Amino acid sequence: MRSVALDLGVHEISFCEVAGGAVVLRRTVRSLDSLEDLLGPSSSPARVAIEACREAWAVHDTLRNWGHDVLVVDTTRARQLGIGQHGRKNDRLDAEALAHAVERGGIPLAHVLSPHRRAIRHQLAVRRALVETRAQYVTTVRGILRACGHKLARCTTEGFLTVLSAAALPAETRQLVGPLVTALEMLTPQIALADAALEQLCTHEPVIVRLTTAPGVGLVIAAAFVSVVDEAKRFHHAHQLASYLGLVPSEDTSGGRNKQRLGAITKQGNAYLRVLLTQAAHTILRHKSGDDPLRQWANAIDERRGRHVAVVALARRLSGVLWAMWRDGTVYDAQSAAVASAKGLRLQAQSIEQQAQSMKEASVKARRRQRSIDKGLGATRATARSRPVSTSRRASMH
Template structure:
């Protein structure tokens, strides 16, 4: 079998073909077009090809798969794939040869290839984001033009901005200057509303998106963005891996005994990360009683670590529906409720997307940070069912209460009988620390 590495670019691509023993069979530059790639690779026997994940990688991979080849789209952030490439000299020819050698050695990490449905959803979200950014820039420009003449545009929603500008008494020349921007804003509002309606109808039809919309302060746009980024939940082993994939975990540079953690990594899809942060800010500023426990938990983190860290922590742990009353259902009823609601809570389960058959629940752990009542920012089910298992609640570790005496202070060494004369130590007139009991007697 031949091993082929293709360094794909917008106009031209570099192809390197290695034989069975690793010798270079062909190195050629070809136009990134279906016809040119077919002329070069369609007549060759079945080979294994390696591409880097990029904008053009998906249609190139599908084109090569139609020719009968085995195609792997690799993660370009995987450093061992470029172990044989010189860092001082970088060319497309060397990159293609490095990819071919990595394909032969298996030194690559396959990237996830998004399904067609999620790719189209990402395209709709990208178009909507571009329209929203254009509207924001236009509104800022109109506000600046109005401020030059003295008046100010009242605050409000973006959809009603044109009406608020038209209500102002402005000079005719200024109105003529702003007319193109105001007409553009009207058209942008119509297009954004049309896309929002499409996403809302899609969220109502899709069962998974409808479940995501049950999370407080999560709407169709955030649900569609999250689902399009995750695509296949089973490729994540747990919630922490998903948080790292979205760039919501702190960066770390540790070595030996030194450990340093910095800001969040901000890797992955920036659109989803921004939407989750916005949802967390909206939840933190809200006043709904069903999310009071989450606000209290975030306020405690904000008092200890700062507001920004509390917002990120809240974005990592979206709220979940509250279980029914324990008095009505009992322990067995809550266990049964866990099994019934597991597909609803797939957002933060340990094994994403798994929907077990209804039955007796296994041992469940509900992690409720700082919440006195039953609530579920995050929960998990053990993989092996345990018959007759009970429901447990994890609480924050608390410091044990102090007791009187030297035992409560481990840093105080008890004095040895007869070791020193009186209360003086060997180092001078410094006195040994007294026990808590003796201090209380002295204070009396």
């Protein structure tokens, strides 16, 4: 089988094919379609290596459909393949190094996300952009009002426009923040639409509903967890998953040191999921009833090491709990969490009544979320009704 590598750049793709340890063909093109004569359906089968990047999944699917064996390379271990050796790194050399590695074998592979989980991740990215933009605008408006000598009452982000409209502000101040307020009025219903789309995608993933039975975990966190992990059984234990998510301490104990040196967490892997798990940990510590074992365990760490360490430790443990629930097909069980080891939860028999109760609690979360979506969609319809009718449409109505 042919040994081929592609270096996927933003504007160009570098193609390299090797045979017998020597380069036999190179080409630089603008798009993958330009390589159809070399890699198209009518070409001979090849083993093609590409580095994991934004375009990797789409290119992977296209090459697979063309009949090739596609190897998506783990970029965190790309140096061991010779990429960037001796300080020389460009697209042509990277493609050549990858092609030689294909011929040698032993390429470290990255996981290729399943198509439906990709759709969930893309929808989460849209929702995240909208939510972060809304939060930024709210912060900016509050800052401008403070600079002008006005302070608004504390409120949720969703209720900010209501509080702002009820505040006694001078006309010139309202005019100053008017463009941001207009943008906020459009963002809230768009977020509701994104939530509804995400809800629809999650209906095809029963595991997401099970994960929401855990404390502090709602639909967004559960969906993000599933879209990143993809398959629970590809991790052998909970610590391996925590390392994949960057929630384990960094280590520097080489050089024959007798004492293990641990530092801050590595922060490798998906940053968004790591943030969401940290937010869930904060929620458990703030709002969960005191008898939950996860909260009690984190409180004990809080007393010894401080709140920040406790939150990160709880986020790491929560990732293991969610992984074990997914692996074993169970709902959250506080008793199991109380006796769980650092290696993950052991499978315990759960009564039908216990699972039913947990799923009932998850349905309460779902109804609360649906009310929020309906409220946002109602704002969309209200905005549409209040929008002025154009002259052409007004003429057609008469």
